[in-house]
Amino acid sequence: MGKFWSLLFLLVPILGVACFAVAPWYKIWLPSDVSEHGHMIDHLFYFILWLTAVVFVITEVALFWFMWRYDGKGQYRTAKFMHGSHSLEIVWTIIPSAVLLFIAIYQMNAWADSKIRNPAAGPDGIFGTADDMPPTLEITARQFEWRLRYPGLQAKGKLGGDDDIFVVNDLHLPVNEEILLDLKSSDVLHSFFLPNMRVKQDAVPGMKIPVWFRATEVGTWDIVCAELCGWGHYKMKGRVTIESREDFDKWLEEKYRDQTATQDTQPVGQGDSE
């Protein structure tokens, strides 16, 4: 019974590591990555995960060992008071600082690629004009939906014309192309999150924030809001469909035709549900 508590606390590192070990079997690990830059994000994630895992296990085992070794039962030595160890404090300040500094430098490129080197700003990333690459579309987050606005078919990528195409929640994008979107919010903070593209960006009222990525696989994935935005946050779900350029153009044209309809055909047999 005397060693009960130390063994109980030994369960923390064991179960903690076990959770991570079995998670992929239960499919609660990272979602599939279908973007070009996603591997960089995943690499950083794994790097930090391993780093913290090693520190976590060492710390927990040390804690266990001290509890086991210096269990109060059967120990009749008086405890010795120690004011502190200056050199030890320096060591445990410098090592984490060095690790943090390393991570800060090591991740710079990944951060710059996904948040700073805006493809609309030209090849040097600074001196280009917005005309170098018009946005694929504008996304306006709203309680509780994603309103999408594509440039019109005649507008050659320019948003704001009278033939803009308006869609809600159903994002379509071409595969293997640089996608640039302008993210806005019309009410509160939201966060545009494409788990499978490793893209997450807060939408801030009053700001137009560029977001860019390149999807590498055809398919359908989720859009979710990753910032608690009100009571309907849970219903702020969208769908992103990555498709070939031809399919995308066809879809866009269909949306345009639908939006410019001057007559509509309603399905017949209304009201005869019996």
Added chain:
Amino acid sequence: MKNNVFRELRVMSCLALSCLAIVTVALAGCGGSDAPQFQLNMVAIADAQVPAAQQQELANVLEAMYGTPDEPFVLGDSHLDIKLVRVAAGPVRSDQFGRETGLYRRHCGHCHGTTGDGQGPTAMLLNPYPRDYRQGKFKFKSTERAAKPTEYDLERIVREGVPGTAMPSFELLPDTQIKALVEYVKYLSMRGQTEIDVINAISALGEDEQLDTSRAVLVDEILVPLAESWTTASEKIVQPDKPTAEPNSEEKLASIAKGRELFYGTAANCVKCHGPSALGDGQTNDYDDWTKPLVEMAQRLKDQQKSLNENPDIPAAERNQQEAQIAFAHEVLTNDALPPKNAIPRNLRQGVYRGGRRPVDIYRRISAGINGVPMPGVGPATPGAQGTLKPEEIWNLVDYVMSLPYEPASRPPRQDQLRFSQTQQY
């Protein structure tokens, strides 16, 4: 040694007790609530001064005709599909195959309310308020002003949402779920309208008369015409016969110019409410059909109270009765209705179109007007009749209105402003 064991046992029992306490609190928070009930339309009841005994009778009649939120029921004469209604009704659940029920409570109830009265818990926070289905009036639809919407109209609203309001899009729900929700909205709307009809029947009763709850009255006189208004909605679709001009053509520019004339002209008189700059800043003190009865009732109560105060020689018995009536109506207005808001005309320069942005949608808004709000229709009231404007003139207005978001608000020329200030009548 023994002491130690006791100490550890005490620590552990403390832990166990606090866990138990947490679980108890959590469980108490979950269970124990009663099954949701449909609420009576207290505003209509207070308006018609239905006595308490007959309120119970009204509730019984409605339950016999429509069931309860958990156990909905429909009569064959309602032409509602009970299977679809059941998918949308009841508590939020899914069976072992993942089939979901309780869709209305999951997606809609917190704004539109269990009864469909537009008074769910979150309704108060919204501007505009969520739709109250019980009057059977729907704003954004393809049919003539007073007609019911088609199922396709309701489906479009559920799918697309209503931009500019708090109604979000449910585009990603499976088709069958959307169908079920549309059927349930129809169910709630028919139930609410039946309630109003029965309240009217009660208020038309004489002193000692009893409400006739026979089939001949409830079904043949009330339900059948109501169901027919829904099943015949698709015969009343406003379908423009002539498409508008091609974009970017000379013809289109001419049409926009003509639309502008009409906008400021006296026949359509859009400028009266939408304002000389089309910013929705014309007449803004009107109310919609859901709010007007509340405002009128509040005014009536005020007048009644005033006349009571001014006439001291009213017998005490009558005075007490009247005061009780006023107190009851006041309570209803506070507890069973949201604070009134004005119906604000649309700002046409934002490019946000609540009922859809297709030209055909705008045509229908202008031609049929918007049911339940001051926006009048300028098209023919019935097919083949003569409207205020001809179809091509309505198209001109559509073109002008749809060009407004792309024109700077400062552009209305001075002469337009002047002409408007000379001709304005209100």
